[in-house]
Amino acid sequence: MMSNATPGSEPRQHSCLYECSVLHERRVPRRHRFEYRIFMMLLDLDELPQLERSLRSFGHRTAGLRPYRFLDSDHLQYPPPAPGAPPIPLRASLTAWLAQQGVTIPSNARIRLLTLPRVLGYVFNPVSFYFIHDEAGQPLAAVAEVQNTFGELKPYLVPIDSTTGTAGRFRCVVPKEFYVSPFIGLDLRFDFRLQNPGERLVIGVNDLDADGTTHLVSTLTGSRRPLTDHDLLAVTARYPLVTLRVITLIHWHALRLWLKRLPWHRKADHPELQRNVLRPHASLAPVAPPVS
DSSP states (O other): OOOOOOOOSSSBHHEEEEEEEEEEEEEEESSSSEEEEEEEEEEEGGGHHHHHHHHEEEEESOOOOEEEEEEGGOOSSSSSSTOOOOOOOOHHHHHHHHHHHTOOOOOOOEEEEEEEEEEETOOOOHHHEEEEEEEEESSEEEEEEETTSSEEEEEEEOOOOOSSSOTTEEEEEEESSOOTTSSSSSOHHHHHHHHEOOOOOEEEEEEOOOOOOEEEEEEEEEEEEEEEEEHHHHHHHSSSSSSHHHHHHHHHHHHHHHHHOOOOOOOGGOGGOOOSSSSSSGGGGGTOOOOO
């Protein structure tokens, strides 16, 4: 969807890049803090065909060697397709999942996805965020799509935060019911605090216990830059192999936490606390409830 055009001008592109800082600060049971830099893409789903035509370094459906690619199958697929079936277009998949949550969005809604692309064929996204607006740009809802290193995926609806009086903010506190880290219990809650991306990107995701104590603080902040081949080359020089960097840092800090003797939670220990998981690991097969 390319909009905000004036007669005789090029339509405005909503897709862009963000140079980001990622911060994790663990507070319970022992402090552990780290911060690193990456870049992410904010992709307007309706602009994907145009981006593929205009960028030499980015691909969606066209075959060919491009360093950055976006595949619908890397993200939410709902209802879960049968093995071997073609991937569901992401807009249709997200619309179907939102309808199951009681949220109906108009057919001309603008959906923007903040995510990491595939880099030379490899991708891992700890969390991606969908921002959904109507044709006039008014926010409707957001969705956080959390993934883990077992290949599982769980989406969370993040509604508009009506308590602040500030437009473009989304907030919810919701049971995790998803295995993310072996050093974080499954009985915690996610506290999602999102702002509509603009010139600045500001996102927070905390882990809380039943008493409201914060176990883990995570922030994602960044500054906007255009999505062009020139800018992709620039961020590639600063953050080469960004998806490989992310997965390497996850395992490096997991090793450091293990050396600090933090309590360890095996994924198979509490399958009953892992609910409505998409692409479930074999450890969930006996008890995984129907997706709702």
